[in-house]
Amino acid sequence: MLRGLVSVVPAEDITAVVNTGDDIVLHGLNISPDLDTVTYTLAAAIDPVQGWGLEGETWNAMAALDRFGGQTWFRLGDRDLATHLYRTQRLSEGAGLDEVTGEIVGAWGLGLCVLPMTNDRVETRVTLADDGAEIGFQEYFVGRGHAVPVRSVRFCGVEQARPAPGVLDAIATADRIVVCPSNPIVSIGPVLAVPGILDAIVTRRDDVVAVSPIIAGAALKGPADRMLVELGHEPSAVGVARLYAPFASTLVIDVADAALADQVAAEGIRPVVVPTIMRDAETSAALARAVLAG
Protein backbone atom coordinates (compact mmCIF):
# COMPACT_ATOMS: atom_id res chain seq x y z
CA MET A 1 0.00 0.00 0.00
CA LEU A 2 2.82 2.39 0.92
CA ARG A 3 4.57 1.52 -2.32
CA GLY A 4 1.47 2.62 -4.17
CA LEU A 5 1.20 5.82 -2.14
CA VAL A 6 4.82 6.88 -2.78
CA SER A 7 4.19 6.36 -6.49
CA VAL A 8 1.36 8.92 -6.57
CA VAL A 9 2.40 11.39 -3.82
CA PRO A 10 5.85 12.90 -3.12
CA ALA A 11 7.52 10.67 -0.52
CA GLU A 12 8.32 13.76 1.55
CA ASP A 13 4.57 14.27 2.07
CA ILE A 14 4.09 10.81 3.61
CA THR A 15 4.43 9.74 7.23
CA ALA A 16 4.05 6.05 7.96
CA VAL A 17 3.14 5.16 11.55
CA VAL A 18 4.17 1.56 12.06
CA ASN A 19 3.27 -1.17 14.54
CA THR A 20 6.07 -2.15 16.92
CA GLY A 21 4.06 -4.58 19.00
CA ASP A 22 5.68 -7.49 17.21
CA ASP A 23 9.18 -6.26 18.01
CA ILE A 24 11.33 -8.88 19.66
CA VAL A 25 14.60 -8.98 21.57
CA LEU A 26 16.53 -12.01 20.43
CA HIS A 27 20.24 -12.70 20.88
CA GLY A 28 20.31 -9.35 22.70
CA LEU A 29 19.29 -7.57 19.50
CA ASN A 30 16.34 -5.19 19.15
CA ILE A 31 14.43 -6.47 16.15
CA SER A 32 11.56 -4.44 14.65
CA PRO A 33 10.10 -6.64 11.91
CA ASP A 34 7.35 -4.27 10.74
CA LEU A 35 9.59 -1.20 10.58
CA ASP A 36 12.17 -3.18 8.62
CA THR A 37 9.64 -4.71 6.24
CA VAL A 38 8.29 -1.23 5.45
CA THR A 39 11.81 0.08 4.89
CA TYR A 40 13.06 -2.85 2.83
CA THR A 41 9.88 -2.84 0.74
CA LEU A 42 10.05 0.85 -0.08
CA ALA A 43 13.77 0.50 -0.81
CA ALA A 44 12.89 -2.27 -3.30
CA ALA A 45 15.33 -4.41 -1.35
CA ILE A 46 12.88 -6.88 0.14
CA ASP A 47 12.90 -10.54 -0.76
CA PRO A 48 9.81 -10.65 -2.99
CA VAL A 49 9.22 -14.36 -2.47
CA GLN A 50 9.42 -14.40 1.30
CA GLY A 51 7.87 -10.96 1.77
CA TRP A 52 10.40 -10.25 4.51
CA GLY A 53 14.16 -9.92 4.75
CA LEU A 54 16.51 -8.78 2.01
CA GLU A 55 16.70 -10.03 -1.55
CA GLY A 56 19.90 -11.93 -2.36
CA GLU A 57 20.54 -12.40 1.35
CA THR A 58 23.17 -14.79 2.74
CA TRP A 59 22.57 -16.93 5.82
CA ASN A 60 26.05 -17.69 7.15
CA ALA A 61 25.37 -16.44 10.67
CA MET A 62 22.23 -18.56 11.02
CA ALA A 63 24.02 -21.63 9.64
CA ALA A 64 26.82 -21.12 12.16
CA LEU A 65 24.31 -20.55 14.96
CA ASP A 66 22.86 -23.99 14.20
CA ARG A 67 26.21 -25.44 15.29
CA PHE A 68 25.49 -24.23 18.82
CA GLY A 69 21.85 -25.31 18.79
CA GLY A 70 21.02 -21.60 18.94
CA GLN A 71 17.62 -20.06 18.30
CA THR A 72 17.40 -20.06 14.54
CA TRP A 73 13.60 -20.28 14.25
CA PHE A 74 13.53 -16.52 13.70
CA ARG A 75 15.64 -16.27 10.55
CA LEU A 76 18.01 -13.31 10.39
CA GLY A 77 20.05 -12.94 7.22
CA ASP A 78 23.62 -11.63 7.39
CA ARG A 79 22.83 -8.23 5.89
CA ASP A 80 19.54 -7.96 7.76
CA LEU A 81 21.54 -8.55 10.95
CA ALA A 82 23.34 -5.28 10.32
CA THR A 83 20.03 -3.41 10.71
CA HIS A 84 19.52 -4.98 14.14
CA LEU A 85 23.16 -4.45 15.17
CA TYR A 86 22.85 -0.79 14.26
CA ARG A 87 19.48 -0.31 15.94
CA THR A 88 20.62 -2.04 19.13
CA GLN A 89 23.86 -0.08 19.35
CA ARG A 90 22.07 3.25 18.82
CA LEU A 91 19.34 2.43 21.34
CA SER A 92 22.05 1.44 23.86
CA GLU A 93 23.57 4.87 23.30
CA GLY A 94 20.27 6.46 24.30
CA ALA A 95 18.75 7.25 20.92
CA GLY A 96 14.98 6.87 20.58
CA LEU A 97 13.53 4.25 18.25
CA ASP A 98 12.05 7.08 16.15
CA GLU A 99 15.50 8.62 15.74
CA VAL A 100 17.17 5.31 14.85
CA THR A 101 14.37 4.48 12.42
CA GLY A 102 14.89 7.84 10.73
CA GLU A 103 18.60 7.07 10.38
CA ILE A 104 17.95 3.65 8.88
CA VAL A 105 15.29 4.92 6.48
CA GLY A 106 17.59 7.78 5.47
CA ALA A 107 20.50 5.40 4.89
CA TRP A 108 18.31 3.50 2.43
CA GLY A 109 17.72 6.78 0.62
CA LEU A 110 13.98 6.94 1.31
CA GLY A 111 12.31 10.31 1.42
CA LEU A 112 9.28 9.49 3.52
CA CYS A 113 9.07 9.67 7.29
CA VAL A 114 8.68 6.29 8.98
CA LEU A 115 7.72 6.44 12.65
CA PRO A 116 7.32 3.67 15.18
CA MET A 117 3.94 3.97 16.90
CA THR A 118 5.88 4.42 20.15
CA ASN A 119 9.46 4.51 21.43
CA ASP A 120 8.32 2.53 24.45
CA ARG A 121 8.30 -1.23 24.71
CA VAL A 122 4.94 -2.76 23.77
CA GLU A 123 4.71 -6.49 23.35
CA THR A 124 1.86 -8.17 21.51
CA ARG A 125 1.12 -11.43 23.31
CA VAL A 126 -1.18 -14.16 22.15
CA THR A 127 -3.10 -16.63 24.32
CA LEU A 128 -3.66 -19.91 22.51
CA ALA A 129 -7.13 -21.40 22.47
CA ASP A 130 -5.98 -24.99 22.96
CA ASP A 131 -3.93 -24.90 26.13
CA GLY A 132 -4.35 -21.30 27.30
CA ALA A 133 -0.59 -20.70 27.04
CA GLU A 134 0.43 -17.10 26.38
CA ILE A 135 3.27 -16.66 23.91
CA GLY A 136 5.00 -13.75 22.21
CA PHE A 137 3.70 -12.65 18.83
CA GLN A 138 6.72 -13.85 16.85
CA GLU A 139 6.55 -17.23 18.53
CA TYR A 140 2.93 -17.43 17.35
CA PHE A 141 3.48 -15.93 13.92
CA VAL A 142 6.86 -17.36 12.95
CA GLY A 143 7.50 -20.10 15.49
CA ARG A 144 4.05 -21.71 15.12
CA GLY A 145 3.44 -20.42 11.59
CA HIS A 146 0.20 -18.81 12.95
CA ALA A 147 -1.35 -22.25 12.54
CA VAL A 148 -2.86 -22.43 16.02
CA PRO A 149 -6.18 -20.90 17.12
CA VAL A 150 -6.05 -17.83 19.33
CA ARG A 151 -8.19 -17.15 22.38
CA SER A 152 -7.10 -13.57 23.08
CA VAL A 153 -4.52 -10.93 22.26
CA ARG A 154 -3.08 -8.24 24.49
CA PHE A 155 -0.51 -5.50 24.06
CA CYS A 156 1.68 -5.79 27.11
CA GLY A 157 2.96 -2.39 28.29
CA VAL A 158 0.72 -0.35 26.02
CA GLU A 159 -1.00 1.48 28.89
CA GLN A 160 2.32 3.14 29.77
CA ALA A 161 3.37 3.77 26.18
CA ARG A 162 3.36 7.23 24.66
CA PRO A 163 3.05 7.92 20.93
CA ALA A 164 6.50 8.41 19.38
CA PRO A 165 7.46 12.05 18.77
CA GLY A 166 5.74 13.23 15.61
CA VAL A 167 2.94 10.67 15.55
CA LEU A 168 0.15 12.83 16.98
CA ASP A 169 1.30 15.81 14.96
CA ALA A 170 1.28 13.76 11.76
CA ILE A 171 -2.28 12.61 12.50
CA ALA A 172 -3.40 16.14 13.34
CA THR A 173 -1.98 17.73 10.21
CA ALA A 174 -2.42 15.05 7.53
CA ASP A 175 -4.59 15.78 4.51
CA ARG A 176 -5.61 12.17 4.51
CA ILE A 177 -5.16 9.39 7.05
CA VAL A 178 -4.95 5.94 5.51
CA VAL A 179 -5.46 2.77 7.50
CA CYS A 180 -3.63 0.23 5.37
CA PRO A 181 -5.05 -3.22 4.58
CA SER A 182 -3.34 -5.05 7.38
CA ASN A 183 -4.41 -7.37 10.21
CA PRO A 184 -6.97 -5.33 12.24
CA ILE A 185 -6.16 -7.19 15.45
CA VAL A 186 -2.37 -7.47 15.62
CA SER A 187 -1.11 -4.88 13.11
CA ILE A 188 -3.57 -1.99 13.29
CA GLY A 189 -4.75 -2.86 16.81
CA PRO A 190 -1.48 -2.12 18.64
CA VAL A 191 -1.16 1.29 16.98
CA LEU A 192 -4.67 2.27 18.04
CA ALA A 193 -4.03 0.97 21.55
CA VAL A 194 -1.23 3.44 22.26
CA PRO A 195 -2.95 6.03 24.48
CA GLY A 196 -3.73 9.16 22.50
CA ILE A 197 -3.54 7.73 18.99
CA LEU A 198 -7.13 6.50 18.64
CA ASP A 199 -8.46 9.79 20.06
CA ALA A 200 -6.35 11.75 17.61
CA ILE A 201 -7.64 9.67 14.72
CA VAL A 202 -11.27 9.90 15.84
CA THR A 203 -10.90 13.70 15.76
CA ARG A 204 -9.91 13.39 12.11
CA ARG A 205 -12.57 10.76 11.27
CA ASP A 206 -13.83 12.65 8.19
CA ASP A 207 -10.38 12.32 6.62
CA VAL A 208 -9.73 8.73 7.60
CA VAL A 209 -9.91 6.13 4.82
CA ALA A 210 -9.39 2.49 5.69
CA VAL A 211 -8.78 -0.35 3.29
CA SER A 212 -10.31 -3.71 4.13
CA PRO A 213 -7.73 -6.49 4.45
CA ILE A 214 -10.49 -9.03 4.03
CA ILE A 215 -11.52 -9.84 0.47
CA ALA A 216 -14.33 -12.31 -0.18
CA GLY A 217 -14.08 -13.49 3.41
CA ALA A 218 -10.36 -14.16 3.38
CA ALA A 219 -7.08 -12.42 4.00
CA LEU A 220 -4.69 -12.40 1.05
CA LYS A 221 -1.97 -13.54 3.42
CA GLY A 222 -1.54 -14.08 7.14
CA PRO A 223 -4.06 -15.13 9.77
CA ALA A 224 -6.30 -12.03 9.82
CA ASP A 225 -9.43 -13.92 8.69
CA ARG A 226 -9.00 -16.78 11.16
CA MET A 227 -8.06 -14.42 13.95
CA LEU A 228 -11.17 -12.30 13.40
CA VAL A 229 -13.33 -15.41 13.72
CA GLU A 230 -11.44 -16.68 16.75
CA LEU A 231 -11.91 -13.38 18.52
CA GLY A 232 -15.63 -13.15 17.74
CA HIS A 233 -15.63 -10.84 14.73
CA GLU A 234 -17.09 -11.41 11.31
CA PRO A 235 -14.36 -12.29 8.77
CA SER A 236 -15.67 -10.03 6.06
CA ALA A 237 -15.61 -6.46 4.87
CA VAL A 238 -18.70 -5.97 7.06
CA GLY A 239 -16.81 -7.21 10.13
CA VAL A 240 -13.99 -4.81 9.30
CA ALA A 241 -16.51 -2.00 8.84
CA ARG A 242 -17.88 -2.68 12.31
CA LEU A 243 -14.37 -2.45 13.80
CA TYR A 244 -13.32 0.65 11.87
CA ALA A 245 -16.51 2.73 11.76
CA PRO A 246 -15.76 4.48 15.08
CA PHE A 247 -12.68 6.20 13.65
CA ALA A 248 -12.87 5.96 9.84
CA SER A 249 -15.47 7.61 7.60
CA THR A 250 -14.64 5.58 4.48
CA LEU A 251 -13.89 1.91 3.93
CA VAL A 252 -12.40 0.79 0.65
CA ILE A 253 -13.60 -2.72 -0.16
CA ASP A 254 -12.75 -4.97 -3.05
CA VAL A 255 -14.93 -5.37 -6.12
CA ALA A 256 -15.36 -8.98 -5.05
CA ASP A 257 -17.32 -7.63 -2.07
CA ALA A 258 -19.46 -5.15 -4.03
CA ALA A 259 -22.58 -6.99 -2.83
CA LEU A 260 -21.60 -6.10 0.77
CA ALA A 261 -21.55 -2.34 0.14
CA ASP A 262 -24.98 -1.76 1.65
CA GLN A 263 -24.16 -3.78 4.73
CA VAL A 264 -20.90 -1.83 5.13
CA ALA A 265 -22.81 1.44 4.82
CA ALA A 266 -25.25 0.19 7.46
CA GLU A 267 -22.32 0.04 9.90
CA GLY A 268 -21.97 3.81 9.51
CA ILE A 269 -18.95 3.87 7.22
CA ARG A 270 -19.05 4.88 3.57
CA PRO A 271 -18.06 2.03 1.21
CA VAL A 272 -15.87 2.66 -1.82
CA VAL A 273 -15.72 -0.32 -4.14
CA VAL A 274 -12.52 -0.68 -6.20
CA PRO A 275 -10.01 -3.43 -6.99
CA THR A 276 -7.83 -3.76 -3.87
CA ILE A 277 -5.57 -6.64 -4.83
CA MET A 278 -2.20 -5.00 -5.49
CA ARG A 279 -0.66 -7.28 -8.09
CA ASP A 280 1.88 -4.81 -9.41
CA ALA A 281 2.96 -1.15 -9.41
CA GLU A 282 0.01 -0.24 -11.63
CA THR A 283 -2.75 -1.69 -9.44
CA SER A 284 -1.01 -0.38 -6.28
CA ALA A 285 -0.96 3.14 -7.71
CA ALA A 286 -4.61 2.86 -8.77
CA LEU A 287 -5.64 1.80 -5.26
CA ALA A 288 -3.54 4.63 -3.77
CA ARG A 289 -5.31 7.14 -5.99
CA ALA A 290 -8.71 5.76 -5.00
CA VAL A 291 -7.79 5.93 -1.32
CA LEU A 292 -6.53 9.49 -1.55
CA ALA A 293 -9.61 10.51 -3.49
CA GLY A 294 -11.57 9.02 -0.61
Added chain:
Amino acid sequence: MLRGLVSVVPAEDITAVVNTGDDIVLHGLNISPDLDTVTYTLAAAIDPVQGWGLEGETWNAMAALDRFGGQTWFRLGDRDLATHLYRTQRLSEGAGLDEVTGEIVGAWGLGLCVLPMTNDRVETRVTLADDGAEIGFQEYFVGRGHAVPVRSVRFCGVEQARPAPGVLDAIATADRIVVCPSNPIVSIGPVLAVPGILDAIVTRRDDVVAVSPIIAGAALKGPADRMLVELGHEPSAVGVARLYAPFASTLVIDVADAALADQVAAEGIRPVVVPTIMRDAETSAALARAVLAG
Protein backbone atom coordinates in the same frame (compact mmCIF):
# COMPACT_ATOMS: atom_id res chain seq x y z
CA MET B 1 50.80 -22.78 23.33
CA LEU B 2 47.50 -24.56 24.03
CA ARG B 3 47.68 -26.15 20.61
CA GLY B 4 51.04 -27.59 21.61
CA LEU B 5 49.71 -28.78 24.96
CA VAL B 6 46.71 -30.61 23.47
CA SER B 7 49.11 -32.38 21.11
CA VAL B 8 51.11 -33.93 23.96
CA VAL B 9 48.47 -34.31 26.71
CA PRO B 10 44.89 -35.65 26.45
CA ALA B 11 42.63 -32.62 25.93
CA GLU B 12 40.40 -33.90 28.74
CA ASP B 13 43.29 -33.30 31.16
CA ILE B 14 43.61 -29.60 30.27
CA THR B 15 41.78 -26.63 31.74
CA ALA B 16 42.44 -23.27 30.13
CA VAL B 17 41.68 -20.23 32.30
CA VAL B 18 41.21 -17.32 29.94
CA ASN B 19 41.29 -13.53 30.26
CA THR B 20 37.93 -11.81 29.85
CA GLY B 21 39.14 -8.28 30.64
CA ASP B 22 39.11 -7.42 26.95
CA ASP B 23 35.48 -8.50 26.54
CA ILE B 24 33.32 -5.84 24.97
CA VAL B 25 29.61 -5.18 24.55
CA LEU B 26 29.03 -3.87 21.05
CA HIS B 27 25.73 -3.74 19.15
CA GLY B 28 24.24 -5.22 22.31
CA LEU B 29 26.31 -8.37 21.85
CA ASN B 30 28.57 -9.90 24.49
CA ILE B 31 31.88 -10.41 22.73
CA SER B 32 34.70 -12.38 24.40
CA PRO B 33 37.65 -12.12 22.02
CA ASP B 34 40.15 -14.17 24.04
CA LEU B 35 37.74 -17.02 24.72
CA ASP B 36 36.81 -17.14 21.05
CA THR B 37 40.38 -16.98 19.81
CA VAL B 38 41.30 -19.91 22.07
CA THR B 39 38.29 -21.88 20.84
CA TYR B 40 38.73 -21.09 17.15
CA THR B 41 42.46 -21.83 17.34
CA LEU B 42 42.04 -25.21 18.99
CA ALA B 43 39.24 -26.04 16.55
CA ALA B 44 41.69 -25.25 13.71
CA ALA B 45 39.03 -22.83 12.46
CA ILE B 46 40.90 -19.59 13.10
CA ASP B 47 41.96 -17.32 10.27
CA PRO B 48 45.70 -18.05 10.27
CA VAL B 49 46.65 -14.77 8.62
CA GLN B 50 44.68 -12.46 10.90
CA GLY B 51 45.20 -14.57 14.02
CA TRP B 52 41.57 -13.89 14.98
CA GLY B 53 38.16 -14.66 13.53
CA LEU B 54 37.24 -17.60 11.36
CA GLU B 55 38.98 -18.86 8.26
CA GLY B 56 36.97 -18.43 5.07
CA GLU B 57 34.74 -15.93 6.82
CA THR B 58 32.25 -13.70 4.99
CA TRP B 59 31.65 -10.05 5.93
CA ASN B 60 28.18 -9.28 4.64
CA ALA B 61 26.84 -7.97 7.95
CA MET B 62 29.76 -5.55 8.39
CA ALA B 63 29.43 -4.35 4.79
CA ALA B 64 25.72 -3.71 5.36
CA LEU B 65 26.46 -1.99 8.67
CA ASP B 66 28.68 0.46 6.80
CA ARG B 67 25.54 1.66 4.99
CA PHE B 68 24.26 3.00 8.30
CA GLY B 69 27.59 4.47 9.37
CA GLY B 70 27.58 1.86 12.14
CA GLN B 71 30.54 0.86 14.28
CA THR B 72 32.54 -1.39 12.01
CA TRP B 73 35.98 -0.74 13.51
CA PHE B 74 35.63 -3.97 15.49
CA ARG B 75 35.24 -6.46 12.65
CA LEU B 76 32.74 -9.24 13.20
CA GLY B 77 32.46 -11.85 10.45
CA ASP B 78 29.09 -13.38 9.63
CA ARG B 79 29.86 -16.79 11.14
CA ASP B 80 31.75 -15.27 14.06
CA LEU B 81 28.60 -13.22 14.77
CA ALA B 82 26.77 -16.46 15.50
CA THR B 83 29.10 -17.08 18.46
CA HIS B 84 28.20 -13.69 19.93
CA LEU B 85 24.48 -14.10 19.17
CA TYR B 86 24.51 -17.45 20.97
CA ARG B 87 26.52 -16.18 23.93
CA THR B 88 24.34 -13.10 24.34
CA GLN B 89 21.09 -15.05 24.13
CA ARG B 90 22.28 -17.63 26.68
CA LEU B 91 23.59 -14.97 29.08
CA SER B 92 20.24 -13.15 28.77
CA GLU B 93 18.57 -16.41 29.78
CA GLY B 94 20.65 -16.43 32.97
CA ALA B 95 23.42 -18.85 32.04
CA GLY B 96 26.90 -18.10 33.40
CA LEU B 97 29.72 -17.24 31.02
CA ASP B 98 31.49 -20.45 32.10
CA GLU B 99 28.45 -22.49 31.15
CA VAL B 100 28.01 -20.79 27.77
CA THR B 101 31.73 -21.13 27.05
CA GLY B 102 31.49 -24.85 27.78
CA GLU B 103 28.60 -25.14 25.33
CA ILE B 104 30.48 -23.29 22.60
CA VAL B 105 33.68 -25.27 23.13
CA GLY B 106 31.68 -28.49 23.12
CA ALA B 107 29.87 -27.52 19.92
CA TRP B 108 33.27 -27.17 18.26
CA GLY B 109 34.05 -30.71 19.40
CA LEU B 110 36.90 -29.75 21.70
CA GLY B 111 37.67 -32.00 24.65
CA LEU B 112 39.42 -29.55 26.92
CA CYS B 113 37.77 -27.34 29.52
CA VAL B 114 37.92 -23.64 28.71
CA LEU B 115 36.99 -21.34 31.58
CA PRO B 116 36.63 -17.58 31.69
CA MET B 117 38.67 -16.16 34.57
CA THR B 118 35.37 -14.88 35.98
CA ASN B 119 31.67 -14.79 35.15
CA ASP B 120 31.57 -11.20 36.39
CA ARG B 121 32.16 -8.14 34.29
CA VAL B 122 35.77 -6.95 34.36
CA GLU B 123 36.85 -4.28 31.92
CA THR B 124 40.49 -3.62 31.10
CA ARG B 125 40.86 0.12 30.62
CA VAL B 126 43.91 1.93 29.32
CA THR B 127 44.99 5.49 30.11
CA LEU B 128 46.92 7.01 27.23
CA ALA B 129 50.23 8.74 27.95
CA ASP B 130 49.64 11.60 25.53
CA ASP B 131 46.38 13.12 26.63
CA GLY B 132 45.52 11.13 29.75
CA ALA B 133 42.31 9.87 28.15
CA GLU B 134 41.06 6.52 29.43
CA ILE B 135 39.70 4.17 26.77
CA GLY B 136 38.49 0.58 26.65
CA PHE B 137 40.99 -2.12 25.81
CA GLN B 138 39.54 -2.91 22.38
CA GLU B 139 39.52 0.75 21.46
CA TYR B 140 43.24 0.80 22.32
CA PHE B 141 44.11 -2.54 20.78
CA VAL B 142 41.92 -2.60 17.69
CA GLY B 143 40.66 0.97 17.33
CA ARG B 144 44.12 2.55 17.78
CA GLY B 145 46.07 -0.50 16.61
CA HIS B 146 47.92 -0.35 19.98
CA ALA B 147 50.10 2.33 18.37
CA VAL B 148 49.76 4.86 21.20
CA PRO B 149 51.83 4.92 24.42
CA VAL B 150 50.11 3.89 27.61
CA ARG B 151 50.36 5.57 31.00
CA SER B 152 48.46 3.07 33.08
CA VAL B 153 46.13 0.08 32.93
CA ARG B 154 43.34 -0.88 35.30
CA PHE B 155 40.84 -3.71 35.49
CA CYS B 156 37.56 -2.01 36.19
CA GLY B 157 35.28 -4.12 38.41
CA VAL B 158 37.90 -6.71 39.26
CA GLU B 159 37.71 -6.07 43.02
CA GLN B 160 34.12 -7.37 43.01
CA ALA B 161 34.80 -10.24 40.61
CA ARG B 162 34.88 -13.85 41.75
CA PRO B 163 36.79 -16.60 39.95
CA ALA B 164 34.48 -18.53 37.63
CA PRO B 165 33.28 -21.89 39.01
CA GLY B 166 36.07 -24.43 38.56
CA VAL B 167 38.96 -22.00 38.29
CA LEU B 168 40.28 -22.29 41.84
CA ASP B 169 39.70 -26.03 41.83
CA ALA B 170 41.62 -26.41 38.56
CA ILE B 171 44.53 -24.46 40.02
CA ALA B 172 44.47 -26.45 43.27
CA THR B 173 44.45 -29.86 41.58
CA ALA B 174 46.57 -29.34 38.45
CA ASP B 175 49.73 -31.40 38.02
CA ARG B 176 51.27 -28.42 36.29
CA ILE B 177 50.16 -24.80 35.99
CA VAL B 178 51.35 -23.13 32.81
CA VAL B 179 51.43 -19.36 32.39
CA CYS B 180 51.32 -19.05 28.61
CA PRO B 181 53.55 -16.62 26.69
CA SER B 182 51.09 -13.77 26.54
CA ASN B 183 51.08 -10.09 27.43
CA PRO B 184 51.97 -9.97 31.17
CA ILE B 185 50.08 -6.71 31.70
CA VAL B 186 46.79 -7.05 29.83
CA SER B 187 46.41 -10.79 29.18
CA ILE B 188 47.94 -12.49 32.25
CA GLY B 189 47.43 -9.46 34.51
CA PRO B 190 43.62 -9.47 34.57
CA VAL B 191 43.51 -13.19 35.43
CA LEU B 192 45.86 -12.68 38.38
CA ALA B 193 43.88 -9.63 39.50
CA VAL B 194 40.68 -11.59 40.12
CA PRO B 195 40.61 -11.92 43.92
CA GLY B 196 41.69 -15.41 44.94
CA ILE B 197 43.43 -16.50 41.76
CA LEU B 198 46.90 -15.14 42.51
CA ASP B 199 46.79 -16.56 46.04
CA ALA B 200 45.77 -19.95 44.68
CA ILE B 201 48.65 -19.89 42.20
CA VAL B 202 51.20 -18.76 44.79
CA THR B 203 50.22 -21.79 46.88
CA ARG B 204 51.15 -23.98 43.90
CA ARG B 205 54.34 -22.01 43.04
CA ASP B 206 56.53 -25.11 42.84
CA ASP B 207 54.36 -26.42 39.99
CA VAL B 208 53.99 -23.16 38.13
CA VAL B 209 55.94 -22.83 34.87
CA ALA B 210 55.72 -19.58 32.97
CA VAL B 211 56.85 -18.99 29.41
CA SER B 212 58.40 -15.61 28.62
CA PRO B 213 56.51 -13.73 25.91
CA ILE B 214 59.58 -11.55 25.42
CA ILE B 215 62.32 -12.92 23.15
CA ALA B 216 65.49 -10.93 22.59
CA GLY B 217 63.81 -7.85 24.00
CA ALA B 218 60.73 -7.98 21.81
CA ALA B 219 57.27 -9.52 21.72
CA LEU B 220 56.60 -11.74 18.70
CA LYS B 221 53.35 -9.88 18.21
CA GLY B 222 51.32 -7.26 20.03
CA PRO B 223 52.43 -4.40 22.25
CA ALA B 224 53.77 -6.37 25.25
CA ASP B 225 57.35 -5.07 24.88
CA ARG B 226 56.34 -1.43 24.50
CA MET B 227 53.76 -1.71 27.25
CA LEU B 228 56.31 -3.14 29.68
CA VAL B 229 58.60 -0.16 29.01
CA GLU B 230 55.76 2.35 29.25
CA LEU B 231 54.73 0.95 32.62
CA GLY B 232 58.28 0.94 34.04
CA HIS B 233 59.25 -2.67 33.52
CA GLU B 234 62.25 -4.10 31.72
CA PRO B 235 61.25 -5.44 28.28
CA SER B 236 63.27 -8.62 28.56
CA ALA B 237 63.12 -12.13 29.96
CA VAL B 238 64.65 -10.62 33.11
CA GLY B 239 61.83 -8.11 33.40
CA VAL B 240 59.33 -10.94 32.99
CA ALA B 241 61.21 -12.98 35.61
CA ARG B 242 60.86 -10.10 38.06
CA LEU B 243 57.11 -9.95 37.47
CA TYR B 244 56.53 -13.70 37.61
CA ALA B 245 58.97 -14.83 40.35
CA PRO B 246 56.43 -14.27 43.15
CA PHE B 247 54.13 -16.99 41.82
CA ALA B 248 56.16 -19.12 39.36
CA SER B 249 59.13 -21.32 40.18
CA THR B 250 60.25 -21.80 36.58
CA LEU B 251 60.55 -19.43 33.64
CA VAL B 252 61.03 -20.85 30.17
CA ILE B 253 63.06 -18.43 28.08
CA ASP B 254 64.12 -18.61 24.48
CA VAL B 255 67.52 -19.82 23.33
CA ALA B 256 68.07 -16.30 22.00
CA ASP B 257 68.08 -15.18 25.65
CA ALA B 258 70.42 -17.91 26.94
CA ALA B 259 72.87 -15.25 28.08
CA LEU B 260 70.18 -13.87 30.45
CA ALA B 261 69.74 -17.16 32.31
CA ASP B 262 71.88 -16.11 35.26
CA GLN B 263 70.07 -12.80 35.58
CA VAL B 264 66.71 -14.61 35.47
CA ALA B 265 67.92 -16.99 38.19
CA ALA B 266 69.00 -14.00 40.26
CA GLU B 267 65.35 -12.91 40.30
CA GLY B 268 64.52 -16.10 42.20
CA ILE B 269 63.00 -18.07 39.32
CA ARG B 270 64.64 -21.07 37.69
CA PRO B 271 65.38 -20.49 33.99
CA VAL B 272 64.82 -23.20 31.40
CA VAL B 273 66.33 -22.35 28.04
CA VAL B 274 64.63 -23.88 24.98
CA PRO B 275 63.36 -22.69 21.61
CA THR B 276 60.05 -20.90 22.35
CA ILE B 277 59.07 -19.64 18.90
CA MET B 278 56.17 -21.86 17.88
CA ARG B 279 56.50 -22.00 14.11
CA ASP B 280 54.50 -25.14 13.59
CA ALA B 281 52.92 -28.15 15.29
CA GLU B 282 56.35 -29.70 15.83
CA THR B 283 57.92 -26.77 17.66
CA SER B 284 54.71 -26.14 19.64
CA ALA B 285 54.69 -29.74 20.85
CA ALA B 286 58.40 -29.55 21.74
CA LEU B 287 57.80 -26.42 23.81
CA ALA B 288 54.77 -28.02 25.47
CA ARG B 289 56.90 -31.04 26.44
CA ALA B 290 59.60 -28.76 27.85
CA VAL B 291 57.02 -26.79 29.83
CA LEU B 292 55.41 -29.91 31.27
CA ALA B 293 58.83 -31.34 32.14
CA GLY B 294 59.41 -28.09 33.98
